[in-house]
Amino acid sequence: MATPKIVVLGAGYAGLMTVVGLQKKLNYNEADVTLVNQNDYHYITTLLHEPAAGTQPADHARIAIRDIIDEKKVKFIQDQVTAIKLDQKEVHLANNEPLSYDYLVVGLGSAPETFGIRGLLENALFIRNINSVRMINQHIEYMFSKYHNEGQRQDLITIVVGGAGFTGIEFVGELIDRMPELCRKYDIPREKVRLINIEAAPTVLPGFDPELVDYAVKYFESNGVEFRLSTPIEECTEDGVILKGGEEIKAATVVWTGGVRGNKLVEESGLETMRGRVKVDEFLRAPGHPEVFVLGDSSLVFNKENDRPYPPTAQIATQQGQNCAKNLVAAIRGGQMEPFVFDLKGTVASLGRKEAIGIVGKSKLFGRKAAIMKRIIELRWLYLLGGIPMVLRKGRHLI
């Protein structure tokens, strides 16, 4: 009997947890495991708002894949996936021969959801990955550096953040921390800088605890952030944004955090998707394809309590990867698979280095306590990836 071939696409939270689980549980030669990822590193999505604002170097938000995988058990291919051929059980790559599989794990992440806003893809910046956040930080600095060279134009030091969900709020919080240093560096009075957070919904962090939302809004407003709620953006131009009703805000920097959709490769594979996401079965498998597991931002898992899909988060992706590793081992060994059940441990949104809000278990947290909780969550991720050595190597700035 041939050794079963497992191909894992994407080294995000879900893909890496799958691979780390497999290399722990499987014996040598029990399966051929191959991980495919575009970069030779994993990036920590939940920290990307920091390098985006320039408060931490980008290297703090990424980990070399070679430092995570056991190369005796997992083969790593750095390449871009160009197509998933479900019928042939093959994955096509940009620069390598096609890979055939017996089991496929799809953890290809997300793409920005623009909700049809004109000009967004062309003119806005997105907190997506290491490359994009390095560019956001440099974009902001470049605009600030132009200020005294180009007639002190207000738009150069106006930053619009579209979306007041988790990413938007965490990014604005980081910008607050960053401004004093940035203003000093470019001789710009802090009070001249405008930070504007625009959200179509009537509240910041829709669905989150109102008391904590109130805490965040007060903290932001006391630091000069302007909120525009119940205000959809109609168009993003080279000069800024045009709001519903026609008002224009001139801003040299527009960062869109308004939402994500699944990777288009999943749609193109022929699987049925909703906004690029596949409604998976209880074992996280694609309908009609028991050999294909779809995880993370590409998957749609429903909360049975309210029949609504769980929002795509690092937390759910991590648990999906852990579940998938177990179930792949069961499948190979002919054991019983376990249905996926999401265990929501809590939610913390950072508002900068020293401020955060969150719910852990049944407790509401805010301020310094919540900020420490946020870091504990990040340290836990490092621990899951590589135990104490990884925590020590990559987590020092979190402690």
Place this chain on the structure above:
Amino acid sequence: MATPKIVVLGAGYAGLMTVVGLQKKLNYNEADVTLVNQNDYHYITTLLHEPAAGTQPADHARIAIRDIIDEKKVKFIQDQVTAIKLDQKEVHLANNEPLSYDYLVVGLGSAPETFGIRGLLENALFIRNINSVRMINQHIEYMFSKYHNEGQRQDLITIVVGGAGFTGIEFVGELIDRMPELCRKYDIPREKVRLINIEAAPTVLPGFDPELVDYAVKYFESNGVEFRLSTPIEECTEDGVILKGGEEIKAATVVWTGGVRGNKLVEESGLETMRGRVKVDEFLRAPGHPEVFVLGDSSLVFNKENDRPYPPTAQIATQQGQNCAKNLVAAIRGGQMEPFVFDLKGTVASLGRKEAIGIVGKSKLFGRKAAIMKRIIELRWLYLLGGIPMVLRKGRHLI
């Protein structure tokens, strides 16, 4: 008899040396001395290539004027000069009442000389002042940060430096030092970056010692710099430069260092100028205006040995300021003025942190020795401005 009013325009090398000389030599109330400068700091032009390349923070290349002047003896006005009215003996300012003077010292510096190259002012960057070099550094970083987001376009990591005179060479030397860190930061292989130095003359550093020029060229070429000599730039576009003959080099960053001319305010005052520079008399005074001293980049002083004008340098401006301070004191006290005689102490061009070439007295210097000499020259400038305390406060990174 009314106290004579001395107005000094510009806190560059010449203006500051004048003011520092006056505040040393004059008694309290012997004259009303006013210094006018656009910024509340002096910038060290001979160090600007460092923050332009990002090898040193911009703050290393500037000194607060309040730390240099004795406010009991010198009044400082931070403002922009808008016009010099020679007939009324008045200086007009953007945000203050006009200043009347008995003696005027014009040290307003320079503007880029474009030699009629089309598109240069619109599309190139210039090593002019703190604002412009901060922008150059951020421009380069921004282009590098775009590289992996915009299809790895070669022009994003191609830097053209127009002009291989002192500023051009010192900037290219600094870029060599900067590249390893910058490439690491943005995951760009060093060998993909192009540094191209374009010069219309047939040699680098025209007029400089050929043996030292050869040393510099070899050092640069061994670090991947491409020279295009005897190659005038015909046009600078949004996409790069077009050379004489039609060849286009696509480059997202074009820095022009090809020369300077005098500040246009001097021309506009009605004084006769050549390329914005006034041919001054032996006491550095404007023809027909014995009460107006013109120093630094705005002045034209001829070398009697070859009847050619001395190039505008920090060294000559410094000596002019020292001479002017003495002569103003003599004028006020009814003493004898001293003609200005330039004493060329030497010339050193840095090629980065650890490399330089230079002639001091009759000795040729290169490599580490020359690099140390360059720093000694910078330390001497700090010493002239504020003695040992200034050397200790601002010169630490030079030692």
